[in-house]
Amino acid sequence: MTDRLSTTLAALADPTRRAILARLALGQTSVTDLAAPFDMSLPAVSKHLKVLERAGLIARGRDAQWRPCRLHAEPLKEVADWIEHYRRFWEQSLDRLESYLHELQAKPKKPGRRK
Amino acid sequence: MSAQARTQAGPQDQAIALTPDREIVIKRTLDAPRELVFAAWTDPKHLPHWYGPDGFTITIHEMDVTPGGVWRLTMHGPDGRDYYNNLVFCEIVPPERLVYRHVPDEKAEPVGHQTIVTFEARGNKTDLTLRLVFDTNEARDYAVSTYQAVEGGKQTTRRLADYVATLAS
Helix, strand or coil: CCCHHHHHHHHHHHHHHHHHHHCCCCEEEEEHHHCCCCCCHHHHHHHHHHHHHCCCCCECCCCCCCCCCCEECHHHHHHHHHHHHHHHHHHHHHHHHHHHHHHHHHHCCCCCCCC | CCCCCCCCCCHHHHHCCCCHHEEEEEEEEEECCCCHHHHHHHHCCCCCCCCCCCCEEEEEEEEEECCCCCEEEECCCCCCCCEEEEEEEEECCCCCCCEEEEEECCCCCCCCEEEEEEEEECCCEEEEEEEEEECCCHHHHHHHHHHHHHHHHHHHHHHHHHHHHHHHH
């Protein structure tokens, strides 16, 4: 469960990439427009885009001239839902603990083992 | 519940209400004395009988229940996958309170969290409170807020579309 999560979190660990996603949250745009606010070469921006693309956080258009970048929110949802996995983990563990405790107490007590 | 704000809330009350996105609280009353519940939580003999969701089994590699002691285990999922866990005990007050930390690790979780378990005796029963507090993590917090913003935006657009539709009809 954590492999994809780690990839997503690693992609989001960089402030430039977070800024790129924040821009894309407003709507799709070209790489040139994306790069404009950053003091960075186009190849440097492309490198960040590749990381985001590999993490499944952005998708790019097919058109050779105009390859707009779009935000793909699914991995963000996985991160947002991730903590909920722990709730399920514990609800189920505590159910199991409850029946285990019943089992333990149903057993006849061994003599001389009481505290 | 009263809608009126509790102005008398002390700092402890407020601490529980803080950072709801990073915290999970689960309460449960167990039909067993707290000494037994505490033992079930801290004895490697007992843990494999209940620790983990349905269908999981565990292997405990090391479990040193002392402050600073290490607890390493592998959880075996029903799908055949293994999940490695690396923990450190912080506080042990038998049979009342137990605090330990999941340490972030390349093999384990990407973000750490602390687990605080309190065992309160109520007759022969135990009121258990389990709190999980996740470490602050810029990347995670960003993902949650951006996702909420994107979803919020979609809902606004949908509501606007619905509203325009009612105008047009």
